[in-house]
Amino acid sequence: MTSFSQFNFKDKKALVRVDFNVPLNDQFEVTDDNRMRAAIPTIKKIIADGGSVILMSHLGRPKDGPTNKYSLFHIVKHLQHLVGDDAEVFFSSDCIGETAEMAASLLEPTDILLLENLRFYKEEEKGEAAFAEKLSKLGDVYVNDAFGTAHRAHASTSIIADYFDSDKKMFGLLMESEVASAEKVMLQSEKPFTAIIGGAKVSDKILIIENLLERATDIIIGGGMAYTFWKAQGKDIGNSLCEDDRLELAATLLEKAKVKGINIHLPMDSTIADKFAADAETTNCDSGAIPTGWMGLDIGIKARADFREVIINSKTILWNGPMGVFEMEKFQAGTKAIAEAVAEATKNGAFSLVGGGDSVAAVNQFGFNDQVSYVSTGGGAMLEFFEGKELPGIAAIKK
Ligand code: AMP
Secondary structure (H helix, E strand, C coil): CCCCCCCCCCCCEEEEECCCCCCECCCCCECCCHHHHHHHHHHHHHHHHCCEEEEECCCCCCCCCCCHHHCHHHHHHHHHHHHHHHCCEEEECCCCHHHHHHHHHCCCCCCEEEECCHHHCHHHHHCCHHHHHHHHCCCCEEEECCHHHCCCCCCCCCHHHHHCCHHHEEECHHHHHHHHHHHHHHHCCCCCEEEEECCCCCCCCHHHHHHHCCCCCEEEECCCCHHHHHHHCCCEECCCCCCHHHHHHHHHHHHHHHHHCCEEECCCEEEEECCCCCCCCEEEEECCEECCCCEEEEECHHHHHHHHHHHHCCCEEEEECCCCCCCCHHHCHHHHHHHHHHHHHHHCCCEEEECCHHHHHHHHHCCCHHHCCEECCCHHHHHHHHCCCCCHHHHHHHC
C-alpha cells in the first residue's frame, strides 16, 4: 500500500475525499469545524510538496439534486481561513463534467479546488461506476481521508479507487491514524483488553458485543442497555429502559461470555430517578431492585468504583457509548467517572480508543479528549469496524 507520508505530490493533482459534512446555522456559517480541521494536515502536506488539491465531500442528505441549502460553497470562506495564506481555495459549482474539468485543469501547484456536493448526484450513494470514473479523471492520484464515510460503498469513497493503480491511491493522514488506532485495538490488543459499551439500546450493540467476545478479556456494560441484561437474570428494573424482545439474546450473550471465560461487568447499582427529566428526584439503588415508577438513568456509586478498578488495570481500552443520560447534569457522574478512569489508565501506559458519537461528545464535554490515546471521528464507521465488518473505503485502498 502506498504511504501518504512518503509520497511526493510535487506537480501532482491530488483528488482527496474528505468528510466536510459539517453543521451550518441559518446564516450558513460552520458551527462545528472539527471534521474540516481533521483533514487540514493532509491538505497541508500535499501543498507543502508543491502539489494541488481537489477536495470532494458530501454535505447533508440532499434528496432532489442541487439546492442552495446543501451547497459546499458555504464553507469556502471557512476553509480558506483554516488553510491560511499557504494556498488559495477555489470552488467548482459542479463536481463532474466540463465545469469541474476546466477548474481542475487550471490549478497551479498549492491551489485548492473544492468540488460541489457529491450527493447532488444520486449516482454517488448508488456507487455508480460511470460517475466514479468521471470523478477519477480530475486527479492524478486518489487520497481517501474520510473515515466517517469509510463504511459506505459510495462512488467517491470506494468505487473510484478502481480507476487508480495501486501506487496512485492511498489513505490520507487522518484515515491512516484512524485505521492504525482501530487495528491496534482490534488486532494487536495488549491484554487485559477492556471494552466499555454503553448507550441506550442493546439492539444497536449486539454485533459489536458478539465480536468483542472473541477479543476482549473484560466487557463493561453501562447505560440504558444494562437493564435488559439485569431483567434477563430475573431482576427488578422498575421503569428502566428495557428491550423485552432482546431478553433471550442478553441471556445468551452472558452465557457465551461465561463459557469463553470473559468477564462481563454490569453496574451493581444505579442512580435512579422518579421521571426522565433534569429536575427528577434521584437516589442510589441496587440495579436489580429498582422500585416500580423509578428508572435507572446512570450507573451508581459502587458501579463507578467497580468499573474504575477494571479500567485502571487494563492495557487496552475501547469505549463506545455513555454510562447514563449524560446530557442531564444529575446523570453525568457515571460517564464522567469512566472518562476519568480511562484517562488515568492512559496516563499509566494503556492504549485507549474512544469512538461512537455520544461517547466522543461526552469526553469532549468533560474535557478528557486530550487525555485518551485516540478519539475517533467516525461514528458509524468505527462501530462497523468493531463489529468485524470489512469497510469498503478501507478495502478499496488496500486491494
Ligand atoms: P447510543 O446512541 O445508543 O450510544 O445512546 C446514547 C444515548 O443513550 C444518550 O443520549 C443517553 O442519554 C442515552 N442513555 C444512556 N443511559 C441511559 C439510561 N440509563 N436510560 C435512558 N437513556 C440512556
